[in-house]
Amino acid sequence: GNSVTQMEGPVTLSEEAFLTINCTYTATGYPSLFWYVQYPGEGLQLLLKATKADDKGSNKGFEATYRKETTSFHLEKGSVQVSDSAVYFCALSADISYNTDKLIFGTGTRLQVFP
Amino acid sequence: NAGVTQTPKFQVLKTGQSMTLQCAQDMNHEYMSWYRQDPGMGLRLIHYSVGAGITDQGEVPNGYNVSRSTTEDFPLRLLSAAPSQTSVYFCASTEGLISGNTIYFGEGSWLTVV
Numbered sequence: 038g039n040s041v042t043q044m045e046g047p048v049t050l051s052e053e054a055f056l057t058i059n060c061t062y063t064a065t066g067y068p069s070l071f072w073y074v075q076y077p078g079e080g081l082q083l084l085l086k087a088t089k090a091d092d093k094g095s096n097k098g099f100e101a102t103y104r105k106e107t108t109s110f111h112l113e114k115g116s117v118q119v120s121d122s123a124v125y126f127c128a129l130s131a132d133i134s135y136n137t138d139k140l141i142f143g144t145g146t147r148l149q150v151f152p
Numbered sequence: 153n154a155g156v157t158q159t160p161k162f163q164v165l166k167t168g169q170s171m172t173l174q175c176a177q178d179m180n181h182e183y184m185s186w187y188r189q190d191p192g193m194g195l196r197l198i199h200y201s202v203g204a205g206i207t208d209q210g211e212v213p214n215g216y217n218v219s220r221s222t223t224e225d226f227p228l229r230l231l232s233a234a235p236s237q238t239s240v241y242f243c244a245s246t247e248g249l250i251s252g253n254t255i256y257f258g259e260g261s262w263l264t265v266v
């Protein structure tokens with residue numbers, strides 16, 4: 038079945054450091070891939086998405102490229118800020134023609150950024 | 153710009169009590185769902201609905217009931233709360249579960265069962 042695997046956290050960085058959070062997936066067909074962010078005490082917000090191979094999603098300085106050959110969608114940011122401290126979820130939405138019917142989430146990676 | 157609204161935000165229940173978590177969306181979305189979030193397990197789908205009058209079970213449906221009498225509302229009922237249901241619950245909606253559509257989440261409901 039479809040699945041998403043994320044690196045375990047927490048990831049602890051100093052401000053202005055480079056961030057990578059790894060995400061790999063298993064899916065039939067041609068899924069869309071998402072990164073959601075959850076700030077403390079809040080719900081999940083869509084951070085970025087990519088709907089086909091080689092697409093790059095980007096938002097707020099974060100980027101992720103849909104790599105079909107490595108089944109990956111790693112999240113990167115060149116210079117993190119304290120305000121980026123949150124939990125990040127990688128997610129997959131498979132093509133409905135394959136009779137799947139739900140968004141599948143990874144377990145989440147907590148990012149802690151210190152001044 | 154209400155989006156997806158959940159109530160209550162916090163609730164403490166005693167074992168065996170019942171309660172309903174409310175969820176409403178104002179985006180005319182057909183697809184709505186409930187997830188629970190537990191440490192180290194990400195989000196797991198409880199129940200979902202593809203339109204008014206239609207509901208189905210997700211990954212972890214036991215102990216929960218849902219109904220969908222209108223497009224806007226999708227309440228989640230706990231008939232007899234158990235400590236294992238202590239969790240954070242998120243309601244979500246989307247236009248339709250076609251690959252690529254954005255899913256919008258409510259702010260969450262923190263439930264503790266003692």
